[in-house]
Amino acid sequence: MSASLHAKPRSLLRRYLAAGYAVFIVYASLSPFVGWQEQGLEFWAVLVSPLGLTYSTFDALSNLLAYFPFGLLLALTYRANFGRKPSVLWATLTALALSVAMEYLQMYLPMRTSSNADILANGIGALGGALLAVSVVQRAWFVRVTQWRIGLFRQGPGVDFGLALATLWMFAQINPSLPMLGNVFITEPAYRMFAAVPEEPFNLWESLAVALNLLMLGALLLTLLRERRHVVVGLALVLGVVALAKFIAAALLLKSWALLLWLNGEAMLGIVVGVLLIAGAAWLPRSRLVWAAALGALSYVVLANWVLDSGTPSAAMRLYQWRYGHLRNYNGLSHTVSLVFPLLLAGYLWWARTSYQHKDGK
Incomplete structure (x- = not known):
C-alpha cells in the first residue's frame, strides 16, 4: 500500500x-x-x-x-x-x-x-x-x-520531465547509421569495404560534438540525481544500454560489413573528452552547473547546424540490408530528436535555474 x-x-x-x-x-x-x-x-x-x-x-x-x-x-x-x-x-x-x-x-x-x-x-x-x-x-x-x-532521483516538480528527456536522448542514440553519440550520418561510399577510396582525415569537430552531446546528458543527470557520485554509475549504465541497443540494431538492420561503423575514432575520443567535462562539471554548484549545461547545449546546436554537415536521413539508407520505407522515417525521426533535444534541455534547465534560485532564496 x-x-x-x-x-x-x-x-x-x-x-x-x-x-x-x-x-x-x-x-x-x-x-x-x-x-x-x-x-x-x-x-x-x-x-x-x-x-x-x-x-x-x-x-x-x-x-x-x-x-x-x-x-x-x-x-x-x-x-x-x-x-x-x-x-x-x-x-x-x-x-x-x-x-x-x-x-x-x-x-x-x-x-x-x-x-x-x-x-x-x-x-x-x-x-x-x-x-x-x-x-x-x-x-x-x-x-x-x-x-x-x-530514491535515486530528487523529489519535486519537473524531475519526471527531466527523466523523460534522458529517455528521449537514449532513443536518438540507438540509430546504427549514426556514430556513437554523433550526429553525422555514415554513408556507404565513404566506408565501403575493400573499395579504393581516399581515407578521410580525422575530424576534431565531430569529436567535439560527441563530447558536448555526452556533456548534455551528464549535466542532465547531475541535476536529477540526489547524490552526484551516482552519475558515474548512471553514465556507465546509459552508455552500456545505448551501445548494446546500437549493436543489436546494427546486427539486425545493417549489412554485415557495416556492423561496427558506429564505433569510429572521433566518437571514442569525444566520449573520453565528454567524461572529463562531466567530471569537471560535477564540482560546480547546481546554479552554475545549469549555466554550464546550457552553454554546452548551445554549442552543440551551433556545431550540429552550422559547422558539421550532418547529411540527410536518406544518405545512410544504402547501409541497410532492409529496403522498407520505415527505416527512412526512423532515420529522420532519430535525427530530428537529436537536434530538438538541446532545445528541450534548455527549457528544462531554465526551469531548474529558477527552482534553484527559489530554494537559495529560502
Missing part, C-alpha cells in the same frame, strides 16, 4: 513517455508531411474493404510491434487512477483512436496507403501492451524498481 502511495506522485513520468511516444507515432505515420492532396478516397470504404487487399505480413507485424509499447505506457498511466480492466480498455481505445486518425490522414498523402489491417494490427499490439502493463504493475519487482528510482 505504501509503495503505491509513494509511486503515484511519480506517475507524471509515464504520462510524459506516453505523450512522447504518441508524437513519435504521428511523425512516423505522416512523415515527410508534404504533398497533401485529395485523392478521391472514402475512409469508410477503407474500413470495410477486405483485409486481403491491404494486408502484408511485414506491415501487420511492424504495426503491431509499434503500438505494443504505446499500449503499455498508456495502461501504466491509466492504472494510476483506474482499475485493471478500465486501464486496459481505455489504453486500447486511446491507441485505436490515434491509429484511426493516422490512417485517415494518410489518405491525403500520395506516398502513404490507408489500411484497415494496420488499424487491426495497431489495436492488437496496444491491447497486448496494456495487458502486460496491468499484469506487472503490482508485481513485487516492479514496485521495488519504482521505489529504487524514486
Whole structure:
C-alpha cells in the first residue's frame, strides 16, 4: 500500500513517455508531411474493404510491434487512477483512436496507403501492451524498481520531465547509421569495404560534438540525481544500454560489413573528452552547473547546424540490408530528436535555474 502511495506522485513520468511516444507515432505515420492532396478516397470504404487487399505480413507485424509499447505506457498511466480492466480498455481505445486518425490522414498523402489491417494490427499490439502493463504493475519487482528510482532521483516538480528527456536522448542514440553519440550520418561510399577510396582525415569537430552531446546528458543527470557520485554509475549504465541497443540494431538492420561503423575514432575520443567535462562539471554548484549545461547545449546546436554537415536521413539508407520505407522515417525521426533535444534541455534547465534560485532564496 505504501509503495503505491509513494509511486503515484511519480506517475507524471509515464504520462510524459506516453505523450512522447504518441508524437513519435504521428511523425512516423505522416512523415515527410508534404504533398497533401485529395485523392478521391472514402475512409469508410477503407474500413470495410477486405483485409486481403491491404494486408502484408511485414506491415501487420511492424504495426503491431509499434503500438505494443504505446499500449503499455498508456495502461501504466491509466492504472494510476483506474482499475485493471478500465486501464486496459481505455489504453486500447486511446491507441485505436490515434491509429484511426493516422490512417485517415494518410489518405491525403500520395506516398502513404490507408489500411484497415494496420488499424487491426495497431489495436492488437496496444491491447497486448496494456495487458502486460496491468499484469506487472503490482508485481513485487516492479514496485521495488519504482521505489529504487524514486530514491535515486530528487523529489519535486519537473524531475519526471527531466527523466523523460534522458529517455528521449537514449532513443536518438540507438540509430546504427549514426556514430556513437554523433550526429553525422555514415554513408556507404565513404566506408565501403575493400573499395579504393581516399581515407578521410580525422575530424576534431565531430569529436567535439560527441563530447558536448555526452556533456548534455551528464549535466542532465547531475541535476536529477540526489547524490552526484551516482552519475558515474548512471553514465556507465546509459552508455552500456545505448551501445548494446546500437549493436543489436546494427546486427539486425545493417549489412554485415557495416556492423561496427558506429564505433569510429572521433566518437571514442569525444566520449573520453565528454567524461572529463562531466567530471569537471560535477564540482560546480547546481546554479552554475545549469549555466554550464546550457552553454554546452548551445554549442552543440551551433556545431550540429552550422559547422558539421550532418547529411540527410536518406544518405545512410544504402547501409541497410532492409529496403522498407520505415527505416527512412526512423532515420529522420532519430535525427530530428537529436537536434530538438538541446532545445528541450534548455527549457528544462531554465526551469531548474529558477527552482534553484527559489530554494537559495529560502
